[in-house]
Amino acid sequence: MLDNLPRKFGFLIINGDVTDGVARKDLGRYIVEPDQDFQIRAAVKLIEPLAKRARFTYVSKGTPYHAGLGSSADEVFAERIGAVPDEWGHFASTWRVLSVEGIDIDFSHHRSISIRNDSAPLEREIQFDAMAAELKGGRSDLIVRSHGHRYAHLNIDGELGIHTPSWSLQTSFAQMSKSPNRLISRLVGGVRVNLFPSKKNGDIQDAADYIDVLGLVYPHPRVGKSIHGGG
């Protein structure tokens, strides 16, 4: 993946759930190592080469299921990777608006509820962006969420929202999930965003005019099929 990225770029967002956790609902099956500290060290080692290319790294808090109570694994990881703390002093934030030369990116791991259609929570988050504009110091140009753990890229009426895909392979718990339906993803990976602040005109405008969203995605291993009689 590093080959597809510039040697230096402006910022890296690790949007939560950086570790697997203990896979409680799978009784710890199928994970290589349940030790949280070990998982954090592994995550730092894996992501450090990428973080070194970024001028600034920002980290979000994921869920207790993956990141432990209070999302402590994300917080410890964030401090070790040298992430920028938020205004409350947390290295991993629950919700943050990053203003980049006049382009505002609103990112958090958590998102609105989804039953099946992954574009619905993104649309709700875009509507929430309008409701929360006064709190946030204005509307954001890009909404980034991740708890769907599936790649989605929505442009609705010129407003942009993305769900980042997961780097994790599908677990047996995910295969049995009912909401959304069995969490079957075709892709794993991340998302690259190119910003063009000079193309933003400050009026009502299609945000795609000044924000490029590119998936850095790879196929999830296929489920395949069992051949009757073996072979």
Ligand SMILES: [Fe+2]
């Ligand atoms: Fe999550």
